[in-house]
Amino acid sequence: MNKFINFKKIIFSLFLLSLSFSHAFLMENEARGNEPMEQIEQEQSIEQKMEQELGPKWQEIIDKIIFQSLCGHHPFSHISPDFENWFKYYHLFKHKINPYIEYLNFAKTNFCINDQVLFYIAKYFKNIKELDLAKCYKITNAGLQIIANYPNLQNLDLSCSQITNTGLQTLVINCSNLQHLALNSCYRITNAGLQILVYCPNLQHLELRHNQITDADLQTLVINCPNLQHLDLSYNQITNAGLLALANCPNLQYLALSCCDQITDAGLQALVYCSNLQHLKLNSCYQITDAGLQILSNCPNLQYLALSCCDQITDAGLQALANCPNLQHLDLNSCCQITGAGLQALAICHSLKYLNLSLCHRITDTVIQQLKEAHPNIKIIR
Numbered sequence: 001m002n003k004f005i006n007f008k009k010i011i012f013s014l015f016l017l018s019l020s021f022s023h024a025f026l027m028e029n030e031a032r033g034n035e036p037m038e039q040i041e042q043e044q045s046i047e048q049k050m051e052q053e054l055g056p057k058w059q060e061i062i063d064k065i066i067f068q069s070l071c072g073h074h075p076f077s078h079i080s081p082d083f084e085n086w087f088k089y090y091h092l093f094k095h096k097i098n099p100y101i102e103y104l105n106f107a108k109t110n111f112c113i114n115d116q117v118l119f120y121i122a123k124y125f126k127n128i129k130e131l132d133l134a135k136c137y138k139i140t141n142a143g144l145q146i147i148a149n150y151p152n153l154q155n156l157d158l159s160c161s162q163i164t165n166t167g168l169q170t171l172v173i174n175c176s177n178l179q180h181l182a183l184n185s186c187y188r189i190t191n192a193g194l195q196i197l198v199y200c201p202n203l204q205h206l207e208l209r210h211n212q213i214t215d216a217d218l219q220t221l222v223i224n225c226p227n228l229q230h231l232d233l234s235y236n237q238i239t240n241a242g243l244l245a246l247a248n249c250p251n252l253q254y255l256a257l258s259c260c261d262q263i264t265d266a267g268l269q270a271l272v273y274c275s276n277l278q279h280l281k282l283n284s285c286y287q288i289t290d291a292g293l294q295i296l297s298n299c300p301n302l303q304y305l306a307l308s309c310c311d312q313i314t315d316a317g318l319q320a321l322a323n324c325p326n327l328q329h330l331d332l333n334s335c336c337q338i339t340g341a342g343l344q345a346l347a348i349c350h351s352l353k354y355l356n357l358s359l360c361h362r363i364t365d366t367v368i369q370q371l372k373e374a375h376p377n378i379k380i381i382r
Contacts, residue, residue: 102127107134107157114138118146130155134182141167148174159184159207165193172199180205184232191217198224205230209256215242222248234258234281240267247273258283258306265292272298283308283331290317297323308333308356315342322348331356333381340367347374356381 104125106113113136121128128150133139134157144167147153153175159182168189172178178200183189184207194217197203203225213221213236222228222245229251239262246252247270255277257263264287271277278301282288289312296302297320305327307313314337321327322345330352332338339362346352347370355371357363358381368380 103130104128105132106136107132115140115143115146118143122146122149127152129153130180132157133161134159134184136161139163141170144168144171147171150175152177154178155180155205157182157207158186159209161186162188164188165190165196168193169196169199172196176201178203180230182207183211184209186211191220194220195224197221200225202227204228204251207232208236209233210235212237215239215245218242219245222246227251229276230254232256233260234283236260238263240264243267243270246270249274250276252277254279256281257285259285261286263287265289265295268292268295271296274299276301278302278326279304281306282310285310286312288312290314290320293317294320297321299324301326303327303351304329306331307335309335311336313337315339315345318342319345322346324349326351328352329354332360333358335360336362338362340364343367343371347371350375352378354379354381358382 104121113133115138118139121131129152131147131150131153132155137160139158139161141163143161144158144163147156148171151174154177156171156175156178163183163186165188168183176199179202181197181200181203187210189211191214197206204227206221206225206228207230209232213233215238218233218238219242226249228249231249231252231254234256235258238257238260243263244267246255250273252274253276255271255274258281261284263282263285268288271280272295277299280296280299280302283306286309288307288310293307293313294317296305302324303326305321305324306329308331311334313332313335318338319342321330327349328351330346333356336359338357338360343357343363344367346355352375355378357368363382368382372378372380
């Protein structure tokens with residue numbers, strides 16, 4: 001067989017075969033009274049056609065395609081949007097699922113994945129550690145009862161699902177090894193749901209974008225999840241009072257507060273106590289000024305700072321950031337008050353590798369060239 005597999009030809013062949021046999025063999029046929037011998041003959045007929053189309057190693061080829069689909073490439077998605085039939089299709093050819101598969105990605109399959117499909121996932125995949133169901137809008141609390149059967153589950157993304165506090169409780173009580181949890185745009189999760197996370201002692205990574213999180217919620221979260229290292233609270237109602245709670249998160253390395261526009265310079269003072277903070281997003285936090293950057297200069301391990309659309313920042317703020325010895329990534333997109341004098345101050349930041357100056361109209365090409373000469377490896381976005 002040709003060393004290089006023509007996947008387009010294979011998928012097209014599978015598509016033609018699926019059109020011929022999907023109605024006959026993928027659906028439950030008990031109501032039609034099919035005899036077992038007839039089913040065997042039908043399966044053998046399909047296997048013969050597959051061998052004619054793809055050669056004697058057709059099973060290995062389909063296994064490879066299916067494995068790719070399980071990793072998020074979905075070559076069968078154009079054949080049928082019904083994933084229940086997809087699993088039956090797999091079962092029809094008697095393929096044995098590799099017991100070592102630990103990661104399944106069904107993100108952005110929209111309405112294809114529902115609670116019933118999760119039943120099939122649990123049936124055929126027993127050792128899942130990572131499961132991505134982001135934007136699978138039909139997942140409900142019933143689906144979480146199925147996912148709770150994965151005791152080794154470590155990473156789970158349920159963003160944009162219909163789950164509530166009840167479903168979350170079922171999940172976390174049974175998945176004590178959970179380390180990474182994404183609940184972005186899960187509007188039905190409330191403060192009571194955040195209290196449930198106390199049952200996740202190993203939780204390190206939590207995403208709660210677009211969740212109407214308040215200061216009280218953040219305080220509850222910090223109390224129940226003291227080991228957090230990665231926290232995304234973008235597009236929420238956090239104020240300075242809420243940030244005070246973060247002073248009790250010594251392990252925090254990544255914090256995203258983009259579009260939390262009630263935060264001011266005073267609130268950033270709490271972040272100085274997060275001695276391990278490396279990555280900070282403050283995009284569209286319009287009230288942040290040079291005084292706030294002066295405070296952040298006391299974060300010695302800060303490597304990534306995003307300040308897009310913080311239009312009160314001036315050259316004085318950049319002079320303060322020049323005191324961050326480990327700063328590598330700086331986003332100043334739409335910080336329109338910055339001039340060449342501010343960039344010259346950054347020349348002493350020898351660790352700087354990335355600088356976004358989009359829509360900074362007061363920056364001249366001459367100043368940028370001078371900065372490149374001082375930092376030959378820096379990437380500058382205009």
